[in-house]
Amino acid sequence: MLFSQIKVSDVGKAVICVLVAQTFRFVAVLLATTGKQYTIKERVFFAISFIPKSTTAATVAAVVYNDAVALGEDYQDYQLMGLQIQTTTIIAILITMFLGIFMIDFFGPRLLTHEEKQM
Numbered sequence: 001m002l003f004s005q006i007k008v009s010d011v012g013k014a015v016i017c018v019l020v021a022q023t024f025r026f027v028a029v030l031l032a033t034t035g036k037q038y039t040i041k042e043r044v045f046f047a048i049s050f051i052p053k054s055t056t057a058a059t060v061a062a063v064v065y066n067d068a069v070a071l072g073e074d075y076q077d078y079q080l081m082g083l084q085i086q087t088t089t090i091i092a093i094l095i096t097m098f099l100g101i102f103m104i105d106f107f108g109p110r111l112l113t114h115e116e117k118q119m
Helices: 008-032 040-049 055-071 073-111
Strands: none
Touching (some): 008 073, 040 073, 055 073
């Protein structure tokens, strides 16, 4: 895939898709840890740390696109869909990788504390 093949409209849709998915994932982690022995700060950090890095999705997207190209000219619709999937995964990697690293580094010391246990 070449960057010249990426459509601007696909980038916008990919960004919206990634942000909506991350919002649902964040809320799901908060809900999954409700009622446990964790503080709200710990639960928020769990949700932040569960931001995926999207490397598996990128691998699968490349396979889909390459298989569609191998099928030939009769499958241009599949090639277009494979390109859109690959574009979305590239955008997801760019957003989630930097967002995840920044948020863990920034919020970790602010949300988590280390308490010495008395023995």
